[in-house]
Amino acid sequence: MTAPTVAAASQEELVPGAPPPAPLWFDVWRGIAKENPVLVQMLGMCPTMAVTNTLANGTAMGLATLFVLVGSGLFVSLFRKHIANEVRITSYILIIATFVTLADMILAATFPDISKALGPFIPLIVANCLLLGRAEAFAAKVGPVRAVADGLGMGLGFTVSLMALSALREILGSGSVFGINILGPRFEPWVFFVAPPGGFMALGILLLIKGAIMTRNARRAAEARA
Amino acid sequence: MSGHHHGPPAAASDSHDGPPQGVAAPKVSSFRLLATLFIAGAMAGIAVVIVYQITLPAIKKYAGAKIEGAVREVLRAPARWDTLYLAGDKLTRTPPAGVDIGEATKAFVGFDSAGQRTGVAIEAAEPGFQEEVHLMIGFNPADSAVTGYAVLDQKETPGLGDKIEKDTAFRRQFHGKVAPFTGTKTTTTDAHKVQTITGATISSRAVIRIINNAVALWLPRVRAFDQEGGK
Numbered sequence: 001m002t003a004p005t006v007a008a009a010s011q012e013e014l015v016p017g018a019p020p021p022a023p024l025w026f027d028v029w030r031g032i033a034k035e036n037p038v039l040v041q042m043l044g045m046c047p048t049m050a051v052t053n054t055l056a057n058g059t060a061m062g063l064a065t066l067f068v069l070v071g072s073g074l075f076v077s078l079f080r081k082h083i084a085n086e087v088r089i090t091s092y093i094l095i096i097a098t099f100v101t102l103a104d105m106i107l108a109a110t111f112p113d114i115s116k117a118l119g120p121f122i123p124l125i126v127a128n129c130l131l132l133g134r135a136e137a138f139a140a141k142v143g144p145v146r147a148v149a150d151g152l153g154m155g156l157g158f159t160v161s162l163m164a165l166s167a168l169r170e171i172l173g174s175g176s177v178f179g180i181n182i183l184g185p186r187f188e189p190w191v192f193f194v195a196p197p198g199g200f201m202a203l204g205i206l207l208l209i210k211g212a213i214m215t216r217n218a219r220r221a222a223e224a225r226a
Numbered sequence: 227m228s229g230h231h232h233g234p235p236a237a238a239s240d241s242h243d244g245p246p247q248g249v250a251a252p253k254v255s256s257f258r259l260l261a262t263l264f265i266a267g268a269m270a271g272i273a274v275v276i277v278y279q280i281t282l283p284a285i286k287k288y289a290g291a292k293i294e295g296a297v298r299e300v301l302r303a304p305a306r307w308d309t310l311y312l313a314g315d316k317l318t319r320t321p322p323a324g325v326d327i328g329e330a331t332k333a334f335v336g337f338d339s340a341g342q343r344t345g346v347a348i349e350a351a352e353p354g355f356q357e358e359v360h361l362m363i364g365f366n367p368a369d370s371a372v373t374g375y376a377v378l379d380q381k382e383t384p385g386l387g388d389k390i391e392k393d394t395a396f397r398r399q400f401h402g403k404v405a406p407f408t409g410t411k412t413t414t415t416d417a418h419k420v421q422t423i424t425g426a427t428i429s430s431r432a433v434i435r436i437i438n439n440a441v442a443l444w445l446p447r448v449r450a451f452d453q454e455g456g457k
Contacts, residue, residue, distance in 0.1 A: 053384045083262060084254040091266050098270040102277045109281035112288040119381070173385060191425075194385035 018141040024149050031153025038161035039210050043130040048162060049199045051121050055178050058166025059159065060114045061121065064103045066155025068125055069134060071099040073151035076139040083140075092135040093126070100125045130154065161206075168202050169193045293362070296376040297334045297347045300364030304336030304344055310451070317451040333444065336364070345373040346448055350440035354432040357381040359390070361433065363440050367448040370405045370441055371417075375433065387429035396423055396430070405441035409434050 022030075037043045044065070052058040075095045076083075083091045104122045108115040115122070125131065134154055139147035170176055173193035175183035192198040297307060312331040313322035321327050334347040346367055351360040360379035365372050377391035389396055399420055409422040409431050422430035 079266075083266075084259055086254060087259050087262055090263060094263075094266050094270050098273055101274050105277050105281040105285075109284035109288075112285070112292075116379070189385070191385035195383065 017137075019138055019146075024145065027146050027149035028153035028156070031150060031155070031157040032160065033157070035154075036157040036161060037130050037154055038158060038165075039207060041130075043133065044128045044158065046124065047121050047128065048165065048203065049196065051118055052162055052166035052169055052199060052202075053173065053194045054117075055163065055166045055170045056114055057117050058162040060107065060111065061118060062155070062159025062162040064107060064118075064122055065125055065128065065130070065158050066152070067103050068096060068099040068131060069151035069155040069158075070148055071102075071151075072096045072131060072135055073139040073147040074144055076135045077142060077144040077147035080140045088136075088140065089132075092132055092140070096131045096135065097126050130158065165199075165202055165206055168205065169198060172202075173198060292378065296362035296378060297336070297364075299376045300347050300362050300374040301334065301336035301345045302364070302373055305339040307334045307336040307347075309334055312447070315447065317447055333448070343367075346444065348440060348444050349378065350436050350443075351379075352432060352436045352439065354380060354390075355382050355387045355426075355428045359429070359432050359436060361436055361440075363437050365405065365437075365441050365444075367445060367452070370445060372400050372403050372405060372437060372441070374401050375437060382426070382429045386423075386426045389423045389426055390429050390433050393423060396421075400433075400437070406438040407434065 031037065035041055038045075038048055047061050047065070051061045072092070072095045076092055079091070100123060103125070104115070107118075107122060134150060138150045142150075167177065170178075171183070172190045173195075175181055175187045175189045190198070193202060298304070301307060308319070310317040310319060310333040311321045312318075312333070317333060321330055332349075336344045336347065338344050344366065345364045347362055347364045349360065349362055351358045353359070358379070359377070359382070362376045362378055363372070364374050375397065380388065380391055382388045382390060391397075402417065403420055404417045407418040407420055409427070410416075410419045411422060411427075414421055420430075420434055422434075
């Protein structure tokens with residue numbers, strides 16, 4: 001049984017469906033901009049809609065997800081050669097669930113009020129398709145350094161999007177930022193933006209802005225080429 | 227992964243029993259699958275238990291501080307307070323046997339600096355607009371007047387129903403209201419009426435209902451405790 005081991009070792013770099021080699025900064029940057037989980041991939045919409053009513057909640061949700069993405073990415077990558085194909089989904093979910101549980105307990109011990117406000121949505125990170133998606137599509141096929149870079153990028157992209165969305169909703173819906181009133185007592189808060197329908201509209205506004213920027217960039221690139 | 231041409235050329239006999247081996251080779255043994263999951267599960271379990279042990283004191287401390295802060299608030303900063311425990315339907319000074327102190331139902335009796343009883347604080351929870359609204363309620367057993375309430379937990383609509391926790395003007399008007407009282411949509415100074423929040427009538431009425439029911443439930447218990455000499 002020596003031959004198959006040698007064959008497997010020589011095929012190491014040729015994992016089917018592995019992401020093409022890229023500089024490390026690009027593995028990070030991809031998640032923040034080009035494949036932003038919320039604004040481009042449109043993944044994890046459940047927490048995106050549910051907990052972005054205040055900037056504090058959105059930020060905490062983003063950072064908790066970042067922690068789980070980096071942790072699960074690292075461990076999925078470290079153990080990728082020991083996890084048999086047949087039990088990979090089970091193993092990935094176990095790794096993700098462990099980091100989610102840790103994030104939940106750490107948040108409850110450090111920021112109890114935010115932990116209470118987020119309620120079941122921290123445990124529900126387990127079911128966020130972004131996590132299993134990155135484990136299966138990226139972390140399981142690359143080395144630990146690239147896997148952590150990707151988790152960091154995706155996590156930062158998720159956090160930044162959630163912060164933008166929750167800042168928009170908190171300013172318009174409560175007239176405040178991080179709970180501190182900035183628009184004065186004469187501003188009548190648009191409670192609509194704190195409510196779920198307002199969340200969809202705020203996301204629509206963000207996507208509109210993103211679309212406008214991308215269209216403008218594409219036009220400029222075309223003009224530069226002409 | 228048919229690796230027959232990778233095999234060492236000397237092992238010619240391998241090609242004879244090749245088919246059974248060729249089929250078995252890519253298949254991972256059940257034992258290995260079980261071992262993988264077993265080890266992964268054990269590692270996950272150890273990690274969770276370690277972090278649980280580390281974070282538990284902070285989480286418990288927060289829960290205790292939250293209750294303490296709520297008692298202080300609804301009893302209007304008492305000089306000191308006693309903790310009573312509910313055993314059956316009776317209040318006692320000693321925790322009932324066989325019940326964890328953290329789990330026992332408690333009443334907090336507040337006193338002013340002269341040693342006079344100023345009120346009793348108790349916890350109560352009933353359904354609000356979405357989920358249970360969990361309150362700490364302070365009332366004076368002498369005249370059934372509410373001294374205040376604090377929200378321990380609520381999942382009411384952000385921006386509307388959550389004003390039962392965040393709107394201090396709404397919360398403040400409960401001070402001095404005599405249970406049972408009702409909700410009204412207009413400004414009032416009536417001791418039996420409370421002005422409900424615009425856009426959150428159901429949440430406001432839930433608070434009123436919880437306080438009325440809690441006072442009705444606890445007033446006889448406190449009076450029975452008093453009649454028995456406060457033991």
